Amino acid sequence: MARILITSALPYINGIKHLGNLVGSQLPADLYARYMRARGHEVMFICATDEHGTPAELAAAKAGEPVAEYCARMHGVQKRLADGFGLSFDHFGRSSSARNHALTQHFAGRLAEAGLIEEVEETQVFSPDDGRFLPDRYIEGTCPACGYERARGDQCENCTKQLTPRELVNPRSAISGATNLELRATKHLYLRQSALKDRLDAWIDSQKGWPILTTSIAKKWLHDGDGLQDRGITRDLDWGVPVKRGDAPWPGMEGKVFYVWFDAPIEYISATAEWADAQGLDDAAWRRWWRTDEGAGDVRYVQFMGKDNVPFHTLSFPATLMGSGEPWKMVDYIKSFNYLTYDGGQFSTSQGRGVFMDHALELLPGDYWRWWLLSHAPETGDSEFTWENFQASVNKDLADVLGNFVSRVTKFCAARFGPQVPAGGDYGALEHVVADELAGKLAAYARHMEAMEVRKAAAELRAIWVLGNEYLQEAAPWSTIKSDEAAAEAQVRFALNLMRIYAVISRPFLPEASGRIMVALACADWSWPVAPARALEALPVGHAFEVPEMLFRKITDEERAAWAERFAGVRA
RNA sequence: GGGCCUGUAGCUCAAUGGUCAGAGCAGGGCGCUCAUAACGCCUUGGUUGGGGGUUCGAAUCCCUCCGGGCCUACCA
Structure with missing residues (x-):
């Protein structure tokens, strides 16, 4: 069992994020976190709202609220939306927390002592x-x-x-x-990032297998022009972390705050401390994730972010950690994403163009969006959201391939053998062939998930769902039952077991639907099918189940047209 | 201006320099009838943006042209 620390780039507080923001960091981070938990690893999945800076002050003023109240309210809004999309943060913190104030000031003090x-x-x-x-x-x-x-x-x-x-x-x-x-x-x-340039350069060089998108951006900043430049880390604002040197005043800096990009990444650590506080745990509980001298030596730390965030995560934040002279856990892998575009252009908040998280959940449950977004994640280049494509993916992949499989198996079984796992017969040659095929595809799926190859993982998962329909067609229990009832029972039992496996392995993508499958099966065995042949016998014979409600509904052409119209924005 | 990414079937995307460039969707044909008018099988479709080069061999490496996108440090 490994220990995996996962952070998603922090969504900014001023408003509701669109689907492009979601798929660029929080959603793939959640996919990875859920997968790693399902495989039995110890996971700490952290996110938070990024609450400081001029835009937050202006948004609060526009809303006619004190900025602290505005941020508290918007944090609640973002938290509810995150829940709606099934984002399984261990803690969803706030960069304005007391923990982050203290830790940001601590780092500034350490950096000052180091002459940086x-x-x-x-x-x-x-x-x-x-x-x-x-x-x-x-x-x-x-x-x-x-x-x-x-x-x-x-x-x-x-x-x-x-x-x-x-x-x-x-x-x-x-x-x-x-x-x-x-x-x-x-x-x-x-x-004084410039003083750390060579260390940062060597550190980037020592990272193997990072996406080109990640390293090329870092290298550009390190070597462009005069090389890495120093960066201002304070601002003349009211709302933020007051500038202090550790817990001491900083003469001459009264009334100033730290720049958001200085305090925001530190919130990854602070949010873990907030988590410990919320759990009633002591400091050791969070420090074992972040201090290599206090237990974090065996932690693998993975960050997820959109490409616009890369410079801060490859240079500024590492400079902060290195410069502190303390043994803080540095990131091991940065998974960065390109942008999602909307129907040929950019998502635009000001023009109301594109789909935002709140509207998306008004239309359809989170799983529908999770599936489309993740199976089309902008990994190699920007990718485009179109309603036609969304409709096709949802209807075909979710409703027809997975949903209909569940439906046909459970309904057939309930109608012919009653709503329990039938006991008759044994698995034969066909079942063994399918089990072998399943094993191969599961291994490929696991490889892709571990490599964070999101789209490939989605394609492999879909292929595993297809396997179930192929099996049913080949086995044809509706024919078998006419001549050999016991054999038909074994076929249905096999298919029901496939269904449980589908729920387990699909959960990272479709947490809600997977939960409903398991409820229908009255099953709590979420164990990963590491040995597929045995997993295909997990459901005890005679075990009662219910025929579930329709797992996924389809999107009609009329809906698609209406939604396209509604979210087109003011621009032509 | 500089840098990076990208261009593959009608659409969305695969393919460590090495069999006839592969999937899914869409299109066409057949089959099945358990199921959400669903599923399965077969199939049409590509001068890999254009041109040149390196190589026994190029979607892949190099040059060039054309198109698309991103970054460029005080928005976050």
């Missing part, structure tokens, strides 16, 4: 009307290069020229439109 923090005096744009410093991106103006009037202070979206706020013509606040902007001096802390 530099205080930099700089000038930034301040907006008196907004009462805040404005990040470059929150300053708009006319692009000096192309004349585009809504260029942002970091880059012109029209001509892609990189800008600084000072270059903009007629700059104004993107928040309020205020034009009386001024430059103010302010002091910030920088993490």
Whole structure:
């Protein structure tokens, strides 16, 4: 039994995430966590909401709520949606927790002692009307290069020229439109990542088999231009982790907070501490996952994230951990994903384009979405959501192949032999052939799951479901029963056992439906079919079951058309 | 501008430099009747974006052109 630590990139607090966010981190992380638990490993699966930063403050202001209340409310919303999608976090924490405040300050203190923090005096744009410093991106103006009037202070979206706020013509606040902007001096802390460049480079080099997407992004940042640059880790904001040096004040930094990207990854650790607190356990319980000197030496740590998160997880966060000089557990494998696009374009919150988590659950249960998203995960490149494709996958894979298999087996058995596992006959040549085939496919399925090859795992799982229908067609118990009732009973018994195996192995993808199959079978034996031949005899003869309700319903053409219309957004 | 990824059947995707480039869906034919008008079997369909090169051998490696996407450090 191994110990596996799994973290999903933290969803940001300002609003409800869309399906692209879900499939890029939380969903595949959950798949992996569920699979590893099913195989008997000890798993710690951590996620949290990322609650700090300017966008959270603005979203709260827009909602007319104090930011702390807004975050608490939105955390609840995201938690409920996560539950709706069956995300099996051991703990879903909050980056605003007391644990994270303390740990973030601890790391800052350690980094300062190691000489890896530099205080930099700089000038930034301040907006008196907004009462805040404005990040470059929150300053708009006319692009000096192309004349585009809504260029942002970091880059012109029209001509892609990189800008600084000072270059903009007629700059104004993107928040309020205020034009009386001024430059103010302010002091910030920088993490001296450049001092750790060689260690980070060597560490990346020592990782074998990471996705190209992961290493190429890291290498680019390490070697581009002047190499890895230092990064500001504080901001002039009210909402966040107050800048402290450990638990001591940091002179000159009063009223400032740490930058979200400094405190957010630390929340992976803090959330594990929050978990221990919630379980009534002591610090040793979470430290055995994170401190290699306190039991984490045998932990395998896997992170899941969208490609936009890679630089922070390959460079900044590792720099924080390394720089602390303490033996914190570093990531062993980073699984990164490309983007999911919606019907030929991008998901867009502002334009209401695409499907968001709350709307998705209004239409169909989480399992339907889990199946489509995971079987089409954007692993090798961006992948596209279309309603036609979604409808086809759900109807064919879930309703016809798996759902109908369960239906035909249970109904036939109940009608001919009664609702219990029939006792007659023995497995014959055909059953042994199918058992061998099943063993081969199960091994392939396990290989793909362990390698986190999500789409291949889904394809293999589907092939295992198909095997059941092939078997029924070949065995044809509805014919057998006419001449040899005992043989037909054995065939049905075999199929019922297949059904239990399907529930067990499908659970990482379809937790809810798998649960319903097991309830129908009145079975609590979730043991993984490591020896398929024996697993095909797991259900005791005479064991009573119920014919389950329809496992998956189909999506009609009318629904598909209506949904496509509803979620098309304002843009043509 | 720079960097990275990508282009394979109508659609979504496979294929450590090595048999006739494979699946699923869609299309066509046949079979079955237990089942959610479902299932099974067979089958049509590809000059692997274009061109050049390396090699006994290229979807795969190199060059070039065309198309799509992402990143580029103060959104997170």
